[in-house]
Amino acid sequence: MNRFVAKSIVIGVISFWMIVSASASYAEDTVVFENAEFNHQCFKCHGQKTYHYFNEASGKVVKDRMNPYFVMDSIAFYQSNHKSFMCTDCHSSDYENFPHNGELRMEQKFNCMDCHGGDDTYAQYQFERIEEEFQASVHSTKHSDEFTCWMCHNPHSYKINARNNDNINNVIVYDNNICLSCHANLDKYQLISDLTNPNVLITHEWLPNQALHFSKVRCIECHTEIDKEMLIAHKVQVKEKAVRRCVECHSQNSLLMATLYKFETAEKRNKLGFFNATILSDHYIIGANRNYYLNIASLIIFGFVLLGITIHAIIRIMTK
Numbered sequence: 001m002n003r004f005v006a007k008s009i010v011i012g013v014i015s016f017w018m019i020v021s022a023s024a025s026y027a028e029d030t031v032v033f034e035n036a037e038f039n040h041q042c043f044k045c046h047g048q049k050t051y052h053y054f055n056e057a058s059g060k061v062v063k064d065r066m067n068p069y070f071v072m073d074s075i076a077f078y079q080s081n082h083k084s085f086m087c088t089d090c091h092s093s094d095y096e097n098f099p100h101n102g103e104l105r106m107e108q109k110f111n112c113m114d115c116h117g118g119d120d121t122y123a124q125y126q127f128e129r130i131e132e133e134f135q136a137s138v139h140s141t142k143h144s145d146e147f148t149c150w151m152c153h154n155p156h157s158y159k160i161n162a163r164n165n166d167n168i169n170n171v172i173v174y175d176n177n178i179c180l181s182c183h184a185n186l187d188k189y190q191l192i193s194d195l196t197n198p199n200v201l202i203t204h205e206w207l208p209n210q211a212l213h214f215s216k217v218r219c220i221e222c223h224t225e226i227d228k229e230m231l232i233a234h235k236v237q238v239k240e241k242a243v244r245r246c247v248e249c250h251s252q253n254s255l256l257m258a259t260l261y262k263f264e265t266a267e268k269r270n271k272l273g274f275f276n277a278t279i280l281s282d283h284y285i286i287g288a289n290r291n292y293y294l295n296i297a298s299l300i301i302f303g304f305v306l307l308g309i310t311i312h313a314i315i316r317i318m319t320k
């Protein structure tokens with residue numbers, strides 16, 4: 001009998017624990033889930049290539065194609081910084097009606113600073129400083145009105161990377177794709193400018209093994225003014241100020257240590273005598289990854305060679 005009671009208690013405790021943990025994980029999911037249900041009414045049309053609506057005049061359900069630029073990837077949205085949002089947190093709630101009222105396209109969109117400006121919760125990102133640098137950038141000074149933060153930060157998919165992602169190669173690809181979304185795509189580029197040559201592959205032909213460089217360094221390494229205090233410098237400068245000299249990276253005090261690798265710890269920096277050792281886990285960069293001991297060893301060998309030659313010469317002179 002006692003055994004039976006003990007067993008029941010154990011089973012009771014286990015099932016109680018299972019219910020509690022299940023409901024806890026359910027609660028975690030529901031934050032997203034609640035709005036997902038609301039957002040589904042938008043994704044039903046904006047999540048696919050075709051959509052349906054009921055035409056009251058003809059009494060029929062009509063199937064039509066969605067403008068491809070208005071199709072959103074729901075998976076990317078629910079992984080983005082703003083995954084907890086309802087679509088109507090940023091867009092007018094009148095969008096719940098279809099057909100959408102034509103006036104809605106004139107709606108004033110929020111910008112980043114409307115929500116993030118002066119908010120201590122986001123102090124680590126230094127939004128104010130980013131805004132300042134952006135205002136001074138070539139994009140903003142030439143096209144202040146059309147060029148907003150949203151041009152680089154897709155409202156429906158942007159997700160912080162450099163700060164959270166340990167895989168430096170993925171960060172490089174992610175960040176470069178932000179720039180290439182215009183500089184390799186005429187459709188988007190021409191929203192801003194009538195110029196017709198965004199082909200950076202041609203304008204960077206001077207860079208040897210360009211494909212390798214573009215997958216191992218970011219555009220912003222060469223094109224922004226280095227800012228020690230910030231993880232991502234935002235002041236994109238005119239092309240004349242871009243980094244062109246190979247030694248800026250291929251040297252002991254490589255600029256990459258002030259950009260891509262800026263937050264690596266001092267211990268990781270000079271490991272086993274390698275300068276900038278932290279880079280070594282991802283790349284070997286000619287010039288930047290020289291080894292202290294190898295440098296000394298080569299000096300010593302060089303010294304012995306000189307000594308050998310001198311002794312040899314002296315002996316020759318003496319035996320003559």
Ligand code: HEC
Binds near residue numbers: 041043044046
């Ligand atoms: C029945 C399908 C349907 C539903 C549901 C729907 N939309 Fe749309 N939406 C469209 C179509 C079609 C367009 C393009 C034509 C137009 O503007 O009416 C569009 C355009 C838009 C635009 C772009 C307007 C512009 O011209 O810049 C936004 C923003 C938008 N919808 C937001 C939403 C939001 C937010 C929801 C959910 C609350 C939603 N839509 C629900 C079909 C739909």
Ligand code: HEC
Binds near residue numbers: 069
């Ligand atoms: C964080 C704010 C934010 C959220 C959340 C948001 N949008 Fe947007 N949306 C914007 C902004 C800003 C633009 C204008 C983009 C631009 O100017 O490049 C936009 C543009 C659009 C457009 C027009 C297409 C385009 O790229 O210009 C559609 C359609 C749209 N949003 C639908 C949605 C739907 C559907 C959702 C919910 C799944 C949603 N949006 C959630 C901010 C948001």
Ligand code: HEC
Binds near residue numbers: 084
């Ligand atoms: C309508 C208000 C609004 C706008 C506009 C907006 N944000 Fe946000 N953003 C928020 C809120 C609220 C959160 C927190 C969301 C959460 O925790 O689920 C957030 C989260 C973030 C985060 C993640 C913060 C963290 O620590 O997890 C980043 C980064 C971010 N936003 C950047 C931007 C950028 C860049 C823009 C403009 C391109 C922008 N936001 C526009 C309200 C906004």
Ligand code: HEC
Binds near residue numbers: 124148220236
């Ligand atoms: C020319 C393109 C471009 C423009 C314009 C731009 N950004 Fe960025 N921003 C980037 C890139 C690239 C990153 C790096 C993304 C990553 O890896 O997280 C970034 C990162 C960020 C981050 C994350 C920084 C961190 O410390 O983690 C914030 C916040 C941000 N941008 C805000 C803004 C705001 C606010 C504006 C407008 C005032 C803006 N950005 C305009 C390209 C741009």
Ligand code: HEC
Binds near residue numbers: 180
């Ligand atoms: C190794 C440094 C370096 C890297 C990496 C780099 N650039 Fe450049 N870029 C330069 C230099 C130097 C110039 C000036 C070339 C000239 O004046 O002929 C330039 C020119 C440009 C120009 C102006 C010329 C044109 O094509 O219209 C653009 C735009 C540009 N780069 C965008 C990018 C983008 C986008 C990336 C990332 C995919 C990138 N750059 C990567 C150094 C670099």
Ligand code: HEC
Binds near residue numbers: 138139239
């Ligand atoms: C929304 C589209 C768009 C995005 C995204 C974008 N650019 Fe640009 N960029 C332009 C346009 C348009 C110009 C041409 C400006 C002009 O000369 O009128 C330009 C010009 C430039 C120039 C050349 C300035 C000169 O002196 O001719 C550089 C360098 C540059 N961008 C780098 C970048 C980098 C780096 C990124 C990513 C962090 C980036 N761009 C993202 C549209 C974009």
Ligand code: HEC
Binds near residue numbers: 207208247248284
């Ligand atoms: C912004 C930094 C930067 C600049 C500027 C730069 N490089 Fe590089 N370079 C790198 C990186 C990062 C690698 C990749 C190392 C790896 O992972 O293999 C690399 C690789 C190379 C390689 C090796 C290619 C191979 O096939 O293995 C050569 C050669 C090279 N760079 C030459 C140059 C020359 C010449 C210049 C000047 C015209 C230059 N680099 C400018 C960062 C830079």
